[in-house]
Amino acid sequence: MSFHYKIATSEREFEQIHRLNYQTFVEEIPQHSINEEEQLIDRFHHDNTYIICIHKNEVIGMIAVRDKRPFSLDEKIPNLNTYLPKEASNICEIRLLTIVPKYRNGRVLVGLIKCLYRYIKHHYDMAVISGITKEVELYKQMGFVPFASVVGTEAASYQPMYLTAESFKQSAGGRLLTKDISFLPGPVEMEDAVQAALHTTPISHRSTTFMHKVQKVKQTLASMTHTTHVQIMQGSGTLANDAVAMQLTLLSGRGMILSNGEFGKRLQEHATRAGLQFDVIEAPFGEPYCYESIKQAVHEHSYSWLWFVHCETSTGILNDLETLTALCKEQSIHLCADCISTLGAIPLNLKDVYLATGVSGKAIGSYTGLAFVFYNHTILPNKTIPRYLDVGMYESYESVPYTHSSVLVEALTAALRKYETPDIFTCIQERYDIIRTELENMGVHILASKKHASPVIMTLVLDERYSSKEIGDYMTLQGYIVHYHNPYLLESNWIQIATIGELHQRDIKNMLKAFRVALSFADKPKEGTNSIYTVSL
Incomplete structure (x- = not known):
């Protein structure tokens, strides 16, 4: 039955x-x-x-x-x-x-x-x-x-x-x-070893043992991103981006922010609150930047810095880091990148990036609570910047100027072990391809074209026959947690499915099966139709 x-x-x-x-x-x-x-x-x-x-x-x-x-x-x-x-x-x-x-x-x-x-x-x-x-x-x-x-x-x-x-x-x-399976962009499904690490006995953040653990984590993160320096802050990605904004206040000249989604708009808010002077080049949500327009703008103006979101999580667009890196290097512009949704999900080369940000709680698969700032130059403390946002303070104290959580660092250490081999990036891409293909076979439109799509997350654009809330609620009852509660998603009638975290093939298969049923329930019947559902499994 x-x-x-x-x-x-x-x-x-x-x-x-x-x-x-x-x-x-x-x-x-x-x-x-x-x-x-x-x-x-x-x-x-x-x-x-x-x-x-x-x-x-x-x-x-x-x-x-x-x-x-x-x-x-x-x-x-x-x-x-x-x-x-x-x-x-x-x-x-x-x-x-x-x-x-x-x-x-x-x-x-x-x-x-x-x-x-x-x-x-x-x-x-x-x-x-x-x-x-x-x-x-x-x-x-x-x-x-x-x-x-x-x-x-x-x-x-x-x-x-x-x-x-x-x-x-x-x-x-x-x-x-059975436990819920998360297809959220964060928090993600975690390995048992990561969960176990959170329950280790806390140690002092001033101890030699803790400092040694922090240095090992920093070395791993720097190696993953091809950067010279990384600082670990206790906080969220918002903290890391605020720290970047404060570093940009030390540069003379005007900057440019690129935006093609919700998180590009947030960069503008970071910059505005920091008192930065900047221009904005926008593309519609779900569309790639017009790189010719960006190139023209930087040739016409003497921009000091350029700030963008690598993976625009709100839409699933993967913006072109390589093109922007080459352009900024050519024009001697300080390039800053929000890599919060790409760190640990795709290979990153940030050796020519001025400042970049990441977090522990997304693709890396550890607990939320640690934020990273990556860079390739020396940063000294600056008394014009609030202490908690001063990257130079973290550099001077080897990332531990203030209280740190040893258990969060322990969990991060466990999560980073999977990057000892590059197979994880292939697995994430394969999951994305499987899910996208099956959803498109169901007739679901994915906002980002394959050419510009991030393998981290996809945005499902539902037509008027469906309700994103009804489908999201149905999936939650079945134990598959998709992203649909954010106001901008509800307003647009969008659902998001992330492909990071500890996801098994059976979880993906069963989630897709449930999604097909959810579509049949949420499909509004035509007038005069007696039956309320047609469920095809």
Whole structure:
């Protein structure tokens, strides 16, 4: 049997939900009055998110999630929060769990609970429910913890219960749930050795042992990028780019920023906040730069520096580092590159780049929290720059002028071991080719043309038949995390799939299979069509 789980979105689904609600809570459990329509519209219907099970185009099971207080349990239990674990701050209520009787063999329930848990995990830290008393033991197996006294009536009595990440993890249901597979540009799926390194015993950032580890990491990063120097900062890529902006304030003259996506626009903000004077050459989102226009501009103006994003993560475009390097070298322009999404994903040669940035938490596959600035000249401390942004301070203190996290460096060390051979770059490209080919065979348009595409991430452009949010929500329920929540992605009806991290062939195959099903669900039916889905596997 084929059971599919999704969030209800269509009128046809809601009509079936109302009928199933009636069959359960009017005919089976005498909680509400009989009506001629044989439909029961929940009083919180417009606040509910319904997770449903579909079989042969019919809703055969459902569960509702609602996060607006007061909950129905608030009405039955005064001071509800006093019964709940104190660490809970973002709570939802689970209601209306029901399954068509002939499918109550456990499989559908387990599927609903798995999807429910995945949904809650990404939105809340706890859920409460009124579990029908005769099924309390079954609820316990799914990780629900009873609290307070039974509520309701003799004919319809319920046990208040709550669900947390820990209680679900320790339950029979939790042990059946496979871990989510991330196709995000960050954080990525990590190797076991990287995760284990984070749990090593912290050591002092002033110790000789720690300094030795930092120097080894710096040597590896410099070798990977063909640079002379690299400094490791504790922070994000935003910190590294701010540090670059502050170095550019020390140069005389005007600069140029290239932009063809969201992160090119962010470079403009970095530069503006630093008080830099600059011009901008823009290309449409998803289009490569016009290199002839750039060449003409640098010949007509005496630019001191040029700053660009190597991989424009917002679109999947890989901008031409080699062309810009040659042009800037010819014109004696200081070239700066945001390599945050290409470091560790493709071979990099930054020997003629003035300043470049990277991070630990993307393609390298370690934990977020370390930022890198690469360069090939000597940088001295400068008292006009805030201490934390002064690259010269890091150079003077061998990257450790301030407190550092030894466990983050330990995890980074473990992640960098995979670069002892160059096979990783081939693997990333192969994953990209497989995923892109299969998606295009499904009729999905990829924003960046193959000629200008980064192998790190692809942007899927959906037409008006589909909703990026519905597809993204569906993929999340199945345990495949794609990138779709950012405002610019939702506004454009785009989804992004990254190809970095510890991804196995079976993960890719199953993700693509789920995506094909997601398309069939999100495809808006034509007027007059009775069936709501056509699922082809």
